[in-house]
Amino acid sequence: MNNVLTLIGNNATPLAPAHVECARAALPASGEVDWLAPGHACDIPFESADRAAAEAAVRAALAGIAIDIASQPVEGRRKKLLVADMDSTIIQQECIDELADELGIKPQIAAITERAMRGEIEFEPALIERVGLLRGLDLDALERVYQKRITETPGGRSLTATMRAHSATCALVSGGFTFFTQRVAKAVGFNINQANELLFEDGKLTGAVAMPILGRQAKIDALVSLRAEYGLPAIATMAVGDGANDLGMIGEAGLGVAFHAKPVVAEAAAARINHGDLTSLLYLQGYRASDIIKG
Numbered sequence: 260m261n262n263v264l265t266l267i268g269n270n271a272t273p274l275a276p277a278h279v280e281c282a283r284a285a286l287p288a289s290g291e292v293d294w295l296a297p298g299h300a301c302d303i304p305f306e307s308a309d310r311a312a313a314e315a316a317v318r319a320a321l322a323g324i325a326i327d328i329a330s331q332p333v334e335g336r337r338k339k340l341l342v343a344d345m346d347s348t349i350i351q352q353e354c355i356d357e358l359a360d361e362l363g364i365k366p367q368i369a370a371i372t373e374r375a376m377r378g379e380i381e382f383e384p385a386l387i388e389r390v391g392l393l394r395g396l397d398l399d400a401l402e403r404v405y406q407k408r409i410t411e412t413p414g415g416r417s418l419t420a421t422m423r424a425h426s427a428t429c430a431l432v433s434g435g436f437t438f439f440t441q442r443v444a445k446a447v448g449f450n451i452n453q454a455n456e457l458l459f460e461d462g463k464l465t466g467a468v469a470m471p472i473l474g475r476q477a478k479i480d481a482l483v484s485l486r487a488e489y490g491l492p493a494i495a496t497m498a499v500g501d502g503a504n505d506l507g508m509i510g511e512a513g514l515g516v517a518f519h520a521k522p523v524v525a526e527a528a529a530a531r532i533n534h535g536d537l538t539s540l541l542y543l544q545g546y547r548a549s550d551i552i553k554g
Contacts, residue, residue, distance in 0.1 A: 260290050260333065261306040263319060267300045267327040267542050268535045269490020274299055278326055285320040286313055296548035298537075304333065309400060329530040329543055331514060335485055335494035336545045341422055342482045342508055344500030345433035345454070347376075348518050349415050349447055349537070351360065354439045355389050357408040363402045363537055368392060376505030378523045382434060382474040394466030401438050411438070411447060414537030419448035421541055424552055427488060434504050448554070455479055467522045479507040499540060500524065516540060 266282055268274030272402075275298075279459045283303055290304035295404070312329040321328065323332075346353045359368035368389050376384040419429045425508040430451040431444045437454045444452035456469040471477070486496055498505070498512035501520040509515030510529050519527035525531045532539045541551055 260306045260405060262305050262307055262310050262313070262330055263336070264289075264303045264305060264314065264328065264330045265295075265543055266299065267302065267329075267532070267535045267539045269325065269327075269536070272325040272534065274301065274326060278321060278324065279303070282317045282328075285316040291419070294547070295542050299548070300542040302545065303392070305330075306462075310346075319486065326533045327532050327535050329532075331530065331543070335513060336543070337425065337496040338422070338513065338544055339427045339495040340419070340466075340482075340485055340489060340497070341427060341429045341540075342485065342496070342498045342512065343503050343544050344478075344502065345443055346435050347501045348499060348505075349412055349413050349431060350357075350439075351402055351410045351442055352408060354409065354435050355386075357404045358393055358396060358401065359389070360408075361404065362393065362396060364392060372509060375504070376502035377521045378506070382504040383472045385422075386434065386455070386468065386472055386474070390464070390468045391466045393464050394488070396464045398462050399413060401457075405442055409443070411443070412537055414535075414539070414554075415447045417536045418423050418540055418554075419553050421435050421546060421550040423450070425449065428485065430481065430485055432473075432478050432508070433474075434478070434502075436468075438450070441546050445519070451478075456519075474516050475504040475507045478505065479511050482508045482511050497540065497544075514543065 288303040290305040293302040310330050336520040353372050356369040359365040361446050371385050374380045377384050431449040433440050433454040435454050437456050440452040440454040441528045455473050458465045458467045494513035496512045497514045498508040515528045517524040517531040
């Protein structure tokens, strides 16, 4: 069969046989169910010339149930390059909002962040405006934010460890700041990290960021450059993010994944994970629970 539909449950909503049978009934021609993780994730192979319509039928059949659903061609599922956003994807916070909290202006900056991530305003000027409001924040505050406010999204370490064990490269490419990407990349297990650089003077933020700003186009460029460096076809790449500045790289990747994403991103991505953790990206690639390296 030429396609595969993956169903992924979560702690709140385990994947039950009833969900699976409901999905199979909605598919035009389905094969035998392959459980990747009993009670949590499975593959259903199916034959269809209109994969999008088949997936839509399954979504309609399982409407209102907190199960993640994704379909893709069988060929080329295992990826050799992962390019991931950091804020609200690999970590659960927006770093710039947490820095703003140190100055007591989180609501003001978070409102701008939300609009930028929804695609309502351009990312680059929004970043310049927000960094300007952080002027005078001392370096110790950044370390304090990282140590006390930043939490990893569950499954991130397993995602990178498992993919790297199968010869994949994992790159953290963020519109945030190198201060955080360097630390998060090391902790979570990314090979590479890229981000914007905050400028300091006498140990305090100047309110400026080094140019050029790494935004939407820079993320696309990073994926394309890494793909060429490793000699990979487009199908061998995966990109994951949650905000509008991730849309370009999500569209460029062999499999673009919207992870707990803003509506504009979820609507455009080939796959979306709304309920599960980051190990869901492994199930999308056909990894079994027994393959996953615990992080």
